[in-house]
Amino acid sequence: MGLFGYVSRRLVYGLLLLVGVLVLNFFLIHAAPGDPAQAIAGEMAGANPKVLAEIRTSYGLDKPILTQLGIYLANVAKGDLGISYYFNQPVITLIAARLGPTILLVFSSQVVALAVGVAMGVLAARRPDGLLSAIVAVVSTIGYAAPVFWSGIMLIILFASVWPIFPVDGMTGARFEGGYLAHIRDILYHLVLPASTLAIIFLAQYSRLSRASMIEVLGADYVRTARAKGLSERAVMFKHGLRNALLPIVTVVGIQFGNLISGALLVESVFNWPGMGRLAFESVLRRDYPTLLGILFFAALMVVVANILTDISYRFVDPRIRIGRH
Incomplete structure (x- = not known):
């Protein structure tokens, strides 16, 4: 196996490792205490349960965790890392x-x-x-x-x-x-x-x-x-x-x-x-x-x-x- 074959094999291993890192980080971050909907709403006085529910629906936070993971991995494969909750800009930007x-x-x-x-x-x-x-x-x-x-x-x-x-x-x-x-x-x-x-x-x-x-x-x-x-x-x-x-x-x-x-x-x-x-x-x-x-x-x-x-x-x-x- 030449240099090209070796590099190709290492790239495949690296890709699998990156997928593993994505999955592990996704579960660890979502297992942390706190409600991201509250963070998105910020300190708005009107952040009542109805507003929080709408935020969760808008960002897909109301879906099962495995469904969220599948959607996230599919988006990453297309080069889309999502939208920042706080900055309201594409994460890639x-x-x-x-x-x-x-x-x-x-x-x-x-x-x-x-x-x-x-x-x-x-x-x-x-x-x-x-x-x-x-x-x-x-x-x-x-x-x-x-x-x-x-x-x-x-x-x-x-x-x-x-x-x-x-x-x-x-x-x-x-x-x-x-x-x-x-x-x-x-x-x-x-x-x-x-x-x-x-x-x-x-x-x-x-x-x-x-x-x-x-x-x-x-x-x-x-x-x-x-x-x-x-x-x-x-x-x-x-x-x-x-x-x-x-x-x-x-x-x-x-x-x-x-x-x-x-x-x-x-x-x-x-x-x-x-x-x-x-x-x-x-x-x-x-x-x-x-x-x-x-x-x-x-x-x-x-x-x-x-x-x-x-x-x-x-x-x-x-x-x-x-x-x-x-």
Whole structure:
């Protein structure tokens, strides 16, 4: 089975997983206490039993739960995620407006965590018993143990109160004026603290993992042979060492993507970042079931796609792996 067949098979598995996620989330959300009709009616003084009954009929909430599930799955298959109870807009429209900021936050923090974490791990692996290795171990342990919302609050205190360098609210300035490039700079300026907050915990994991993996690889026979041939330390570390140490790191990147998404939801709430996390928070408070289900669906979709891309990347990181045999 070639790459195309493997990807096709993984897509089928991913589709089945998404259906399972939809069904599970549907039952969990509808099992939560509270009446969505009350949330739709809001604080209207005229929200009497007759009005509530009309709302339930209008939104199909009076139908049996299995019937509601069947209707919902059929609509999702057609690309219809329903209408938001609170915003009274198509859920797909709401998510499309918030998806870009979330993807920007997630991928920028992932790039920072990978680049800095792997660099720290490689430097620490050169002298496992040295001072730098000990510093990396301590820093990574603190970063891994600190809750993401606590790290965000500490960065806000440090860089908004003690040293007011970066903005801590929103994605752009409230009174921003300028051209396209200035707009991009403003977004990146606002991105620094949220992306750093989310990157800290994953940077800690990647640095520890890359350090351990590099120490193991540098003790292998082929590395000793490379050094015996007179290759430079740079060539030994990066061409023979890092390339072979990347496989477990790539594996963890794929596994941790779900945690990255959930961490992004918390970071967006701390920094008022206009992504899906902020929308999810508002939907929970307002019992906006269709919007919340749509957000969970897109989060699961991002995780499935990330895991498929991770599996495919094995073939390029380590040519000895043949995807078709798995």
